[in-house]
Amino acid sequence: MSRYDYIVVGAGSSGCVVASRLSEDPSVNVLLIEAGGSADKFWVHAPAGMGRLFLEKSINWAYFTDGVPNADNRSIFWPRGRVLGGTSAVNGMVYVRGHPDDFDGWARLGADGWSWSDVLPYFLKSEANSRGASEYHGGEGPLSVSDPLIRSTTIEDYISAAERAGVPRTSDHNAPPYEGADFHQHTIRDGRRESAYTAFVAPVRGRKNLTILENAQVLRVVLRDRTAIGVEILERGRIRMIEAARETILSAGSLNSPHLLMLSGIGPAAALMKQGIRPVSNLPGVGQNLQDHWFAPMIWRTTPDSSFNRDVSGWRKYLSGIRYLLGRRGLLAISASQSAAFVRSSDKVGRPDLQMVLRPLSYTFDPKGAVVVDSFPGISAGLVLLNPGSRGSVSLVSADPLAAPSFQPNYLSDAGDAERTIAGVRRMREIMASEPIASRIEAEVLPGPGVTSDADILEHLQTVGNCGWHQVGTCRIGKDANAVVDPALRVRGIDRLRVADGSVMPTITSGNTNAPCIMIGEKAADMIRAHWR
Known part of the structure; x- marks a missing residue:
């Protein structure tokens, strides 16, 4: 066919869901277009294979940013x-939704209908949590969310040390109080990675209208x-060209969706x-x-029994x-990012703004991005700033659609980002000394015991x-002149075109962004169906 009711561009975290849900209506035809191919590979299925996927060009866009000042x-x-x-299909599989105020903040910025009470039902709809259904979790959805098969004793000690250092122990990062230390849950089903494709599309791939x-x-x-009347493909x-009788939905991600619009x-x-x-619609906010x-990143040398390094x-x-x-x-059936403590960088902050991830193994990235496990027994942390003030851009550098755009994230351009992250490093050291x-712990390897001043930590x-x-x-969603899509995800000034992926977020969520x-x-699928109904 060269004509479908809906064309969904990108079979990623959002696109797979949109295509699956729209095709539940047997009266419409849905086309899902993916630039890549099958993910049926051993190291994709094995949760611990994440590090091997970074440089796998056959399944990875492998982008690089511009130099970050x-x-x-x-x-x-x-x-x-x-x-x-x-x-x-290549991420760390951590299932974290974010803080309710993330979404209430979206609504305050003009994203009507995207407050926490509006979006929670959709989180529940997707989820099949291994703990069963509850007020904050779904039990019958397509997406498997599970506890780790192996609970590292080192991580147990980290959570206990955090509690002794004043960080409360919690039993669920996705339920109140959204603050404290616990093991992560992951998108893993029976020891295999659960991607948006395996959860939402693979089970219904036989539908005649998909x-x-x-x-x-x-x-x-x-x-x-x-x-928008369709798309041009290579x-x-x-x-x-393939025509869309009703709508085209861009779900190509926060880097490729703005590129396609431009x-x-x-x-x-x-x-x-x-x-x-030739400009068709002047939308300065695109990109x-x-x-x-x-x-x-932080690394500690540990006693041999405290690290998974030698076992991998x-x-x-x-x-x-x-x-x-x-x-x-075994170890190949779990994610390396086993746990986190969600904490505040200071008493002045109203909610957690740091995610302090601890892993029972240690590794570094070589200059090309490859993951290299350390030769000594070690554990590692990622001290993540959740609500950065820094803003960057995606810019067009060529009219050639096969040429990647320019990516400038402007990390640390907001002075408060460095200040809060430095406070987090000190807080992490306090916990690890408990x-x-x-x-x-035998020694701090990275950044090292000599790195103590604010200036040294900033370096x-x-x-x-x-x-x-x-x-x-x-x-982003909004109502102002720089917004790209309206609250229904329709591209401003263009009919029958929507964007449905992480690019529409007005502000980043407090944690991993897959959920x-x-x-x-x-x-998005619900709004599209309601519109055409």
Whole structure:
């Protein structure tokens, strides 16, 4: 077919949900287009394989930012999934929704209908939590959310030490009080990664009204009289057009959705004309408001029994592999990011603004982005600033749709970001000096015991700090002149075109962004069906 009722661009965390839900109506035809192909690979299915996927070009866009002025002018590696499931097929599988005030804040900024009470039902709708249904969790949804199969005793000691240092122990990061230390839950089903594709699309792939087009890159949205009538795609070296009778929904992610809008003539008019693209709709906010989480990496050398490093290295890694193959158990069946403490950087902050992740293993990134497990027994932390003030942009550098745009995240450009993260490093050290975790620590390796002053910690943030790969905000919801989509996710000034992915977030959520992106897909599909009903 070359004509469908709905075209969904991008089979990622939001797009898979939109396509699955829209195709529940047998009277419509839905096309889901993905630039990549199958995710049926061992290291995609095995939760611990995340680190091996970063540089896997066959399933990864493998983007790099421009040099970041406040991060030692480094170009930061941004892995993004180019595969069925999108980035949910290569991420850390942590299931965190964020703080209720994140969404109430969206509503205050003009995103009517996106407050916490509005979005909670969509989180519940998606979720099949291993703990069962409750006021704050769904039990019958497509997406498996589970507790770790292995609960590291080192992490147990970290949570106890945090409690001794004044951080309350909690039993659920996704329920009140949204503050404290606990093990994470993950999108893992029976020892296998649960991506948006495996949860929402694979079980219904046999629907006659759902077509999935793999290895086809959308080049632009085709517009006629300010109306989206379809998309132009590149498939097997040939360019062709596919029509959308009702709507085109961009779910290509916070980096690719604004890129596609600009290639289609929707964006800042002066920048488009500079690249020889005729502006159809002057929307200066397209590509602006880029946000991401920045974190301070920390590593400690530990007693041998406190770290998983030796079990995932050398000859022992083969034993772990055998155990996983025989029963989907062992270290390959869990996520490395086992736990976190959600805390406040100071008493002046009204809610947690730091996510202090601890992992029972340690690793570093080489300059090309590859993950290298340390040769010594170690554990590592990512001290994540949840609500950054820094804002960046995605900019068009060429009218060639196969040329990546420019990414400038402007990490640490807001002075408060560094101040709060430095406070977090000190708080993390306080916890790690508390028992019972203190007895496991032999030495701080990174940033190191000599790094004590604010200036030294800031240098650590600038020269070694890294990102959370949680880019959002580049097609934000709103009612003002710089908003890209309205609260119904319709692109302003263009008919029959919506954006449904993390790019529509006005502000970044307080934690990992996969769960909120799935929620956005659920709510988008509901609004689209209601409109056409």
